[in-house]
Amino acid sequence: MADPQSVDFYRFSRNLSDEERSVRDTVRRFVEQSFMLDIRRHFADGTFPVEIIPELGAMGLLGPSIHGPGCAGLSATIYGLICQELEWGDSGLRSFASVQGSLVMWPIATYGSDEQKNTWLPELAAGRKIGCFGLTEADHGSDPGGMETRAVRDGDGWVLNGSKLWITNANMSDVAVVWARCDEGVVGFLVERGVDGFSTNTIHGKYSLRASDTGELVFDEVRLPESSRLPDARGLKAPLACLNQARYGIAWGVVGAAIDCYETALRYAQERKQFDKPIAGFQLVQQKLVTMLTEIVKAQGLCQQLGRLKDDGINEVPMVSLAKRNNVAMALDCARTARDILGAAGITDEFSPGRHMANLESVKTYEGTHDIHTLIVGAEITGLPAYR
Amino acid sequence: MKIAVCVTQVPDSETRINLAAPASELDQSGFTRVLNPYDAFAVEEAVQIKERLGADCEITAITIGGDKVLETIKKDCLAVGCDKAIRVNDDAMIGADSMQVAKVLAAIIKRDGYDLVLAGKQTIDGDSGQVGPMLAEYLDCGHASVVTKLELADGTFTATREIEGGAEIVTGTLPAVITCQKGLNEPRLPSLPNIMKAGMKPQETVTCADLGIDVPPAHTTITTYTPPAPRAACRIVENEDPAAAAKELARLLRDEAKVI
Numbered sequence: 058m059a060d061p062q063s064v065d066f067y068r069f070s071r072n073l074s075d076e077e078r079s080v081r082d083t084v085r086r087f088v089e090q091s092f093m094l095d096i097r098r099h100f101a102d103g104t105f106p107v108e109i110i111p112e113l114g115a116m117g118l119l120g121p122s123i124h125g126p127g128c129a130g131l132s133a134t135i136y137g138l139i140c141q142e143l144e145w146g147d148s149g150l151r152s153f154a155s156v157q158g159s160l161v162m163w164p165i166a167t168y169g170s171d172e173q174k175n176t177w178l179p180e181l182a183a184g185r186k187i188g189c190f191g192l193t194e195a196d197h198g199s200d201p202g203g204m205e206t207r208a209v210r211d212g213d214g215w216v217l218n219g220s221k222l223w224i225t226n227a228n229m230s231d232v233a234v235v236w237a238r239c240d241e242g243v244v245g246f247l248v249e250r251g252v253d254g255f256s257t258n259t260i261h262g263k264y265s266l267r268a269s270d271t272g273e274l275v276f277d278e279v280r281l282p283e284s285s286r287l288p289d290a291r292g293l294k295a296p297l298a299c300l301n302q303a304r305y306g307i308a309w310g311v312v313g314a315a316i317d318c319y320e321t322a323l324r325y326a327q328e329r330k331q332f333d334k335p336i337a338g339f340q341l342v343q344q345k346l347v348t349m350l351t352e353i354v355k356a357q358g359l360c361q362q363l364g365r366l367k368d369d370g371i372n373e374v375p376m377v378s379l380a381k382r383n384n385v386a387m388a389l390d391c392a393r394t395a396r397d398i399l400g401a402a403g404i405t406d407e408f409s410p411g412r413h414m415a416n417l418e419s420v421k422t423y424e425g426t427h428d429i430h431t432l433i434v435g436a437e438i439t440g441l442p443a444y445r
Numbered sequence: 446m447k448i449a450v451c452v453t454q455v456p457d458s459e460t461r462i463n464l465a466a467p468a469s470e471l472d473q474s475g476f477t478r479v480l481n482p483y484d485a486f487a488v489e490e491a492v493q494i495k496e497r498l499g500a501d502c503e504i505t506a507i508t509i510g511g512d513k514v515l516e517t518i519k520k521d522c523l524a525v526g527c528d529k530a531i532r533v534n535d536d537a538m539i540g541a542d543s544m545q546v547a548k549v550l551a552a553i554i555k556r557d558g559y560d561l562v563l564a565g566k567q568t569i570d571g572d573s574g575q576v577g578p579m580l581a582e583y584l585d586c587g588h589a590s591v592v593t594k595l596e597l598a599d600g601t602f603t604a605t606r607e608i609e610g611g612a613e614i615v616t617g618t619l620p621a622v623i624t625c626q627k628g629l630n631e632p633r634l635p636s637l638p639n640i641m642k643a644g645m646k647p648q649e650t651v652t653c654a655d656l657g658i659d660v661p662p663a664h665t666t667i668t669t670y671t672p673p674a675p676r677a678a679c680r681i682v683e684n685e686d687p688a689a690a691a692k693e694l695a696r697l698l699r700d701e702a703k704v705i
Contacts, residue, residue: 079520079640087634117637129638139637 064316067354069361073134080135084142087116092146097406099268103261105149106268107229114184118143118154120162127179128162134364137309141360145313148416149269155310156225157181159303161188164234164245167298168290173247177232189230191221191274192296198223199429200444201236202293206276208237208244215239215286217246217254217279223423227257227272234287235274236296245287245295254279265419301377304424305367308380309360311388311420312353318388318395318410319349325399325408336398345398349391356384375437382430389417446502447557448491451550451564451580452484452522454514458569467671478513480521483565485632486625490595491563492526493630507553509533509546515648523643524635531557535652537660540667543571547579548661549653554584556656559620561602566591566624577624587617593628 070078091109099106113119121129122136136158144151162181165173180186197203206219217237227233233248233255248255254277263271287295323346326337336342359380366376392414396403403410421427429444436442456462456476463472480488488506495502506522508514511534518530533549541549554562562584567574574590581588593612594605597619606613607626635643653660682697684690698705 075516075519076641076644078516079524079635079643080637083520083634083637083640090634115636116634121637129641131637131641135637 064319064350064353066350067357069357072361077135077138081138081142084118084139085145088142088146088150092150096147096268100147100406100412103263103267105153105229105270110184110187112184113154114182119182119184120158123158123162123166123178123182125162125166125174125178127182128166132364133305133367136306137360137364140306140310141313143313144310145317147268147412148310148314148420149266151306151310152225152266152269155303155306156190157188159306160190160299161232161234163302164287164290164295164299165247168245168287168295170284170288172284173287177247186231187226187229189224189226189233189274190299191224191233191235193221193223195220195222199426201296204236204238204243206235206237208239208246210239211280214280214282215246217248217276217281219276221274223260224272224274226270227274228259229270230257233274235276242291243293243295245290246281247285247287248276248279248281252279252281265415267415300424301372301374304377304381305363305372307420307424308363308377308384311384311417312356312360314413314417315349315353315356315388315391318391318413319346319353321409322346322349322395322398325402342398345394349394352387352391356387359383375434378425378430378433381425382427382434385417385421386427389414389421392417446494446498446561447559448494448502448504449554449559449562450484450487450491450504450506450522450527451562451576452488452506452508452518453481453568454478454510454517455481455568455570464670464672467669469669471670478517480517481565481568483567483569483625483627485521486627486629487563487565488522488525488527489630489632490625494597495526503528505557505559506530507550509538509541509549518648519643520635520640523646524640525633529647529649531649531651533653533656534650535660537653542663542665543573543575544579544664545661547576547583549656549658550576550580551583552656552658561597561619562622564622564624566626577622581622584620584622586620586622588622588624589615589617590624591626592623593626595623595629
């Protein structure tokens with residue numbers, strides 16, 4: 058078994074409880090046993106291994122930090138460690154869990170009615186039902202406030218029209234958390250598969266997140282009862298708060314991808330001989346490895362502190378933005394450097410860094426682009442929002 | 446039914462042992478310690494038996510070791526389904542040989558009384574494979590080692606043992622000691638909620654004195670660890686005609702290497 062402690066240069070594991078370390082090691086073993094054998098095939102075919110979903114549920118990995126019926130209510134740090142180990146496997150796997158937990162279960166637990174919570178949370182936690190989150194539209198990415206999807210009151214219910222794009226889990230979802238504009242502002246709905254006028258489409262030809270279901274949600278005169286609206290979600294800040302949960306998991310997750318890249322590059326450099334010695338013995342290669350390790354250690358420090366703050370109830374958007382921005386860029390740099398160290402071997406799917414590198418291009422863009430997170434932190438420290 | 450599962454911690458199989466020259470001790474500071482993989486089959490078998498029998502079954506994990514073993518006990522035994530744990534923590538047992546281990550385990554098992562004792566067929570560090578059979582001797586009960594299938598019925602067991610070139614089916618009466626081999630089952634991973642609850646299960650720590658026994662004397666001592674001899678250089682059969690090269694390779698494998 059690969060050892061998750063192996064890239065723990067600063068002994069962050071000492072700050073974890075026995076239980077936290079056990080969760081981390083168990084998730085790593087799970088990913089190795091249940092996911093890694095088939096990831097190359099799924100990435101090549103552009104498919105998500107759906108058979109792993111009930112296993113994720115049985116292990117308690119879906120929405121583990123959510124408080125609600127059928128949910129474990131564990132710490133933010135544990136949720137972070139889970140994301141790290143899932144993304145050590147593939148960003149597509151972590152994306153599935155992020156969407157299910159942070160973008161579907163979290164808004165239901167936070168904004169939903171008791172009936173919605175009781176209906177959906179146990180099923181979603183067990184992996185018997187799959188959810189997706191519809192906020193982004195074709196013409197409204199970084200500026201979701203400009204959304205064109207409309208909800209209009211119709212007697213006791215609503216009529217929904219519009220579409221959502223770049224939606225993870227779109228085609229395999231049983232329920233969509235959908236955000237739409239109405240006269241009073243932004244409102245959220247739970248839209249079940251099978252409702253008249255609701256359809257989904259697959260996005261083909263992706264270079265990135267190939268082992269992930271990405272698609273479009275289309276709403277054509279979809280009639281919804283008032284009971285499908287999330288009653289406590291008011292305004293755009295409701296979906297943005299969901300994203301803050303998911304970004305937190307991304308900040309941790311990408312560290313896992315970076316660790317896999319670093320370890321792969323290190324092993325390769327120690328074995329690959331040129332000029333009669335392992336290339337790890339050359340100064341330029343050592344500099345690359347040390348830079349990767351240094352950046353991973355710094356990112357691990359950010360995550361650990363962010364996790365403890367979140368557990369203490371401090372979950373400020375700019376702090377999460379800083380970590381998401383830094384860590385994703387860090388992981389992408391690690392993937393590129395690892396690919397470089399691997400030489401020609403790095404361009405094939407024999408080795409993981411090329412796959413991580415392609416995936417992380419999506420991760421850099423989704424859930425708030427790198428640039429938008431720069432502006433969120435920029436607005437925080439200057440008091441001058443650049444995007445208004 | 447009361448089931449005892451005897452477990453121990455071993456260095457992870459990917460541990461790199463840095464040994465430049467023969468030494469009397471290994472530097473273990475960098476070792477990652479995990480549950481002995483064969484013991485995982487024993488834990489899983491116990492949990493599956495409990496699942497079949499229902500609540501009328503209690504599983505106790507028994508181990509010998511310092512504080513480092515606690516995390517393994519929680520994660521790989523209590524979180525997986527063992528009900529409680531007993532640990533012998535006695536400085537005098539550091540580096541104990543198989544007979545010392547078997548005697549101390551026997552003292553606990555005699556004290557509490559168990560219907561079935563499960564253990565791994567061997568550890569992957571010491572590799573002696575002796576503790577299970579010795580334990581059965583000290584308990585004066587039957588045993589079956591290297592078991593790949595186990596059935597229990599009304600105070601008896603039927604065990605399929607892996608033997609050279611085939612299988613051997615052994616029946617006997619309980620209590621008995623069964624040592625477990627790969628193939629017996631597929632060890633499960635613990636779920637998160639069970640990991641979190643594991644720490645709340647009862648854990649008892651005892652010394653040999655608490656068990657009312659003297660620390661048994663060692664019968665063997667490890668004197669030297671030596672690194673394996675460096676591998677000889679590879680020989681390449683060079684012949685432009687593939688058929689002739691294959692013939693030559695087969696001849697070398699038969700006449701020189703004597704492996705075919």
